[in-house]
Amino acid sequence: MLVLAHAGHWxxxxxxxxxxxxxxxxxxHGRWRARRESRDDEADE
Amino acid sequence: xxxxxxxxxxxFAAAFLLVPSTAVAHxxxxxxxxPIPRWLFAWAAAIVLVVSxxxxxxxxxxxxxxxxxxxxxxxxxxxxxxxxxxxxxxIFVLAVYAGLAGNPSANENLxxxxxxxxxxxxxxxxxxxxGDVFRALNPWRAIGRLSGWLVARVGRAAxxxxxxxxxxxxxxxxxxxxxxxxxxxxxxxxxxxxxxLALLALAYAVVQLVGMSIYGVDAWSRRADAFGVYFGxxxxxxxxxxxxxxxxxxxxxxxxxxxxxxxxxxALICFAxxxxxxxxxxxxxxxxxxxxxxxxxxxxxxxxxxxxxxWAFTIGLLGVVGLxxxxxxxxxxxxxxxxxxxxxxxxxxxxxHTLIPIALAYVIAHYFGLLAYQGQAIAYLASDxxxxxxxxxxxxxxxxxxxxxxATAVWYVQVATxxxxxxxxxxxAHDRALAxxxxxxxxxxSQYWMLAIMVGFTCLALWLLSExx
Numbered sequence: 089m090l091v092l093a094h095a096g097h098w099x100x101x102x103x104x105x106x107x108x109x110x111x112x113x114x115x116x117h118g119r120w121r122a123r124r125e126s127r128d129d130e131a132d133e
Numbered sequence: 134x135x136x137x138x139x140x141x142x143x144x145f146a147a148a149f150l151l152v153p154s155t156a157v158a159h160x161x162x163x164x165x166x167x168p169i170p171r172w173l174f175a176w177a178a179a180i181v182l183v184v185s186x187x188x189x190x191x192x193x194x195x196x197x198x199x200x201x202x203x204x205x206x207x208x209x210x211x212x213x214x215x216x217x218x219x220x221x222x223x224i225f226v227l228a229v230y231a232g233l234a235g236n237p238s239a240n241e242n243l244x245x246x247x248x249x250x251x252x253x254x255x256x257x258x259x260x261x262x263x264g265d266v267f268r269a270l271n272p273w274r275a276i277g278r279l280s281g282w283l284v285a286r287v288g289r290a291a292x293x294x295x296x297x298x299x300x301x302x303x304x305x306x307x308x309x310x311x312x313x314x315x316x317x318x319x320x321x322x323x324x325x326x327x328x329x330l331a332l333l334a335l336a337y338a339v340v341q342l343v344g345m346s347i348y349g350v351d352a353w354s355r356r357a358d359a360f361g362v363y364f365g366x367x368x369x370x371x372x373x374x375x376x377x378x379x380x381x382x383x384x385x386x387x388x389x390x391x392x393x394x395x396x397x398x399x400a401l402i403c404f405a406x407x408x409x410x411x412x413x414x415x416x417x418x419x420x421x422x423x424x425x426x427x428x429x430x431x432x433x434x435x436x437x438x439x440x441x442x443x444w445a446f447t448i449g450l451l452g453v454v455g456l457x458x459x460x461x462x463x464x465x466x467x468x469x470x471x472x473x474x475x476x477x478x479x480x481x482x483x484x485x486h487t488l489i490p491i492a493l494a495y496v497i498a499h500y501f502g503l504l505a506y507q508g509q510a511i512a513y514l515a516s517d518x519x520x521x522x523x524x525x526x527x528x529x530x531x532x533x534x535x536x537x538x539x540a541t542a543v544w545y546v547q548v549a550t551x552x553x554x555x556x557x558x559x560x561x562a563h564d565r566a567l568a569x570x571x572x573x574x575x576x577x578x579s580q581y582w583m584l585a586i587m588v589g590f591t592c593l594a595l596w597l598l599s600e601x602x
Contacts, residue, residue: 100170
């Protein structure tokens with residue numbers, strides 16, 4: 089209950105992390121897509 | 134990351150900026166009169182960095198900061214260097230004497246404020262503005278050089294050549310020295326006792342003199358003297374460089390790229406960032422919870438509450454320093470995925486200098502309030518260094534003016550400093566990547582991870598500042 093009661097505080101704390109998580113997510117997605125494309129290219133050959 | 138993706142990141146983040154601030158921010162805005170929640174500043178800073186990154190990729194196609202041409206501005210008389218050294222020795226002797234013989238109260242004695250505010254916080258800023266002023270004033274370097282000069286003059290035979298400084302030691306003595314100093318500043322139970330501080334200062338001076346006598350004054354002070362190395366880092370960002378006989382002008386920031394890469398180079402700067410981070414983190418409610426748990430655990434081992442708390446803080450300091458270094462090395466591993474032909478250690482050293490403006494930004498942002506307010510105490514402490522009622526300059530009754538700058542203005546200075554520092558770090562990293570990889574596309578791709586490091590450090594700094602007011 090205490091955690092829920094202070095959710096606003098903790099959410100605001102987590103908000104500081106959001107830009108980094110967003111950037112890391114995009115980097116991971118980019119790597120995953122590059123890997124998938126290279127696999128597709130190999131399969132086509 | 135394609136250009137479309139990069140634009141999407143900017144648009145996504147900008148869209149979130151338009152979301153009105155809500156009640157979740159109530160606890161954060163109270164201390165300062167800010168129009169938006171503080172966490173939004175972190176988002177805005179991240180956007181500025183992403184935009185800077187895109188601008189660098191588009192507008193900075195070849196390395197420009199790998200060399201720093203400089204031109205002499207003023208020739209200096211031969212006496213300036215020894216006079217500065219003598220001044221440094223005089224200040225050191227006065228400070229140590231004040232610590233040993235003066236008022237035992239930390240607020241009445243010159244030494245604690247001189248060491249923890251003027252020296253530790255003021256000198257990095259002075260080094261950035263005016264070049265390596267500490268090198269000129271460094272008391273143990275002056276004593277070491279004077280000793281060498283006397284031995285050469287008085288001795289019948291030529292003094293023995295110093296041993297070559299072991300390369301494997303690199304910057305590690307300086308890096309460990311920085312952590313040790315911050316341990317004394319934040320954790321050591323005797324940190325408010327001027328006499329204990331004076332004894333520690335004397336012990337440090339003895340270690341420096343021994344090191345200089347073995348490995349030579351310059352080699353030791355440039356690589357192993359924690360303060361010489363630390364302030365020297367920030368002097369690399371300065372538009373001024375001092376030599377014994379001249380003052381030189383140069384492009385600001387780019388001399389950081391000439392930072393000598395030795396073992397411990399990246400650790401040194403990460404330790405500087407990590408120690409400042411712990412100082413901020415130690416004010417957080419989260420740390421209070423962790424510290425109490427650790428203290429209870431140590432008390433369970435039979436330690437007194439005070440000692441247990443010191444151990445808890447020591448673990449916290451080492452943990453945060455380790456986390457910052459680990460975060461940087463993780464980012465370097467990311468860079469390595471783009472160019473696996475280079476080792477992680479090589480890349481960590483090659484990009485270490487890009488952290489120097491971040492370390493400076495952390496110092497200014499975290500300690501700006503301390504310098505702005507507590508720094509004023511030097512006016513009355515200098516007039517009454519021993520705290521015994523003396524009034525050398527007629528300022529012994531001066532008081533600290535807490536109204537000259539508002540808490541809100543301090544916050545904006547902190548945010549602006551952090552964003553500027555990280556943007557310069559991005560530029561340094563981009564320039565080094567161009568020099569390493571040649572092709573712009575490969576350089577930019579390698580820097581996606583450095584961008585993540587910069588955004589991470591910016592958000593961390595703003596989060597750490599969020600509990601201060």
